[in-house]
Amino acid sequence: MQSHASFSGISELQLSVRGPVFTPADPGFQSEISAFNLSTQHQPDLAFGALDAEDVSAAIRWAAEREMPVAVQSTGHGATNAIEGGLLISTRRMLELSIDPLEKTARVGAGVRWKAVVELAATFGLMGLCGSTSDVGVVGYTLGGGLPILGRKYGFASDHVIAFELVTADGTQKRVTKDENPDLFFLLRGGKGNLGIVTAMEFHLFPAADLYAGGVYFDGGHAPEVLRAFREWVPSLPVEASASLAFLRLPDMEMIPEPLRGKFVIHLRYAYQGDLAAAAELLEPMRRSAPFMMDATGPLEASQFDTIHQDPDQPVPVRERGLLLDRLDEEASEVILRHFGPGVESPVLLAEVRLLGGALAKSAQGEDIVGGRDAAFSFYMVAIAAPPVVELLPAVFDSVHTDLRPAANRGTFVNLHGHFVDAEDRERPWGPSARERLKKAKAELDPKNMFSFGQVVGLPAPEQPVVMNQAVLLEDVVTAGGDAVLNS
Ligand SMILES: Cc1cc2nc3c(=O)[nH]c(=O)nc-3n(C[C@H](O)[C@H](O)[C@H](O)COP(=O)(O)OP(=O)(O)OC[C@H]3O[C@@H](n4cnc5c(N)ncnc54)[C@H](O)[C@@H]3O)c2cc1C
Known part of the structure; x- marks a missing residue:
């Protein structure tokens, strides 16, 4: 071609x-x-x-x-x-969107963003398995697996798909469910855009009650204590709780609110669904890990989930690189601090360790090819792609990647893989058997x-x-x- x-x-x-x-x-x-x-x-x-x-x-x-x-x-x-x-x-x-509140299901066209689903579902007391920002497309996100905020409780978004409508390379339209075209159902859950264009998708929604979530911000100078506390804290978390820790070097721009503007900040992101008192109690060890600049955690409506990660809602020029970790041990923590800790001049705007595990480890409806099920953490870096630092980024990403290799998982999660650098890297999100079936x-x-x-x-x-x-x-x-x- x-x-x-x-x-x-x-x-x-x-x-x-x-x-x-x-x-x-x-x-x-x-x-x-x-x-x-x-x-x-x-x-x-x-x-x-x-x-x-x-x-x-x-x-x-x-x-x-x-x-x-x-x-x-x-x-x-x-x-x-x-x-x-x-x-x-x-x-x-392609903005078709409907919700069946009795069945707790949604149907979306290929152009629908999570924001529209989140808003409509909230009117029925429901929520979909949206990720860190509702600005992304529901279909593209879910074809890559879709790592939601409450992923440890519910699993990947693709675990709850009922049907895909797919157009293949000869223009044929196919309905793909567990029973109709089951081989394709297996491969579309995690297979991204390999096999055709999905024109619509149906999936399950969940009750949106009893959510406790938000972020705690620490001065970057406390990174060593906060990272150590995070490492010791996450093994105790039940599946109802999700958490990530971001090393943020925030630009001195008006779009960033004071007191965070222009600062190096450690941002703990936390979400829990269940007993609200237990959610608050569970967070205490992290609140005590170091003096914090701001605690923005508390009961939260599902429609406010974007406030947890505070991802940009305006287009930005970025380069990204993601990998998966099997463990966050002392050695890996030292690597992270060496590259992103206090006193380091890093061009990387965000370096995030996100806890996986729980329901993410096993598909709720049979096998699929979603990457990351066997990993313990996702590690993801984002940098602004502007001169002069843009030229440095591949080497910076490579060096972090190499240093984290002892703790790294062999695969990647396709949604958070970032730029692929060569033909081998392009296929890395799929392990050998998934890759062969997909091929x-x-x-x-x-x-x-x-x-x-x-x-x-x-x-x-x-x-x-x-x-x-x-x-x-x-x-x-x-x-x-x-x-x-x-x-x-
Ligand atoms: C700020 C930010 C936060 C994010 N947070 C998360 C997160 O928390 N969890 C997570 O899992 N991911 C996250 N992502 C990654 C995101 O899920 C992926 O980038 C996803 O591909 C976005 O889908 P899109 O349709 O919006 O993007 P697009 O760029 O439009 O599409 C990306 C790719 O998806 C495929 N695709 C899209 N539509 C179709 C279709 N109709 N049929 C077939 N293939 C299609 C194609 O391969 C396409 O190249 C985040 C990304 C950003 C930028």
């Missing part, structure tokens, strides 16, 4: 679909392809804004006739490596590798090294109004 810098038949595509088609010369092209990660500048040959499954199917058929690769994007939160050439299908107009299914369903962008398996190694995203100037992003770029 090759990139098509020039191609014919755009009018045929326009006649066979209802949504808008954009060439690079059209005014709407840039906003159609823009990603939440502003450092990723996709360069497809053509963009198409699908309205429904029929549209997706017609566009894939059109591309298949021309042997044109196809990419899919909803919000661009997962836009780590840039798309070059081909047809980019944007799902952001076999891909060879049958997508023999010409139409879906060849992002983290997919079975592609020939690139002749050139994988191109990292272009760096952008942070000032340009701010002055251009990043949100306007995405939301236009």
Whole structure:
């Protein structure tokens, strides 16, 4: 499959679909392809804004006739490596959303963000298994497993999917459930965008009562005590509790509230569902670990879950790298402090250790290919991709990765893998047997590798090294109004 810098038949595509088609010369092209990660500048040959499954199917058929690769994007939160050439299908107009409060289920179109589900579900006293920010797309997140805030209690989001509606590389629409196309049901839970474009998804919701959550902020100078306390504390946590610890080097920007602006801060994130007094009591050892700057924990509505991690809700230019840890022992803690502790000049904005385990360790509905089930922690780094530090980032990430290797798990979690650096790294989220099953299914369903962008398996190694995203100037992003770029 090759990139098509020039191609014919755009009018045929326009006649066979209802949504808008954009060439690079059209005014709407840039906003159609823009990603939440502003450092990723996709360069497809053509963009198409699908309205429904029929549209997706017609566009894939059109591309298949021309042997044109196809990419899919909803919000661009997962836009780590840039798309070059081909047809980019944007799902952001596919906003179908319904909730059955009696069955406690939801149905979403491929463009729905968690925010919409969270808000509607809350009106019925329900919640979905959203992650650290409700700004991400429900489908893209869940295809990667979907690590929710309350993952230790409920498991991965993909453990609670009832049905996917999938369009494969020949344009065929398939309903995929435990009973219909069970092999695909196995592979879509964790298989990301390897096998086609999911146009809609149905899944279970949960009661939203009895939540206690939030963050405790410590001055970064206390990092050694807080990390030691965290390490000793997490083994005692019941599955009702989830926690993570972030080393945050916050920029001196207005968007960051005082007293945190421009500071090096340790941010403990905590969420518990169950007895509220027990939730507060359980947190005491961490509250006592060091003097804190701010304690923002307490009873919380599920609709306020975004306040726990405080992830950015405006597009930002970032580079990311994630790995999984089998343990957070003294040696691994020393590595973390050596790279991110007090007195260290690190370009990494966020380095986060997130506790896994509990219900995340075993799928609730049979096997799947979600990565991270056997890991004890996720470790995730995010840095602003702006000159001059952007050039340093690959080496900085590599050095942390190497130093953490003794405690590292062999796999990665695809949603938090970050930029893949070579062909081997692209396939790393799947262990040998998952990779083989995925490759076999891909060879049958997508023999010409139409879906060849992002983290997919079975592609020939690139002749050139994988191109990292272009760096952008942070000032340009701010002055251009990043949100306007995405939301236009
Ligand atoms: C600030 C931030 C916080 C995050 N927190 C969490 C977290 O707590 N837990 C967690 O699990 N993840 C988290 N993520 C990762 C996030 O889940 C992934 O980036 C996910 O891919 C986002 O999906 P999207 O559709 O919004 O992104 P997009 O960039 O639009 O899509 C990413 C990829 O998903 C696949 N995809 C998307 N839509 C479809 C479709 N309809 N059919 C087939 N494939 C599709 C494609 O491979 C696509 O390249 C976070 C990301 C960010 C930026």
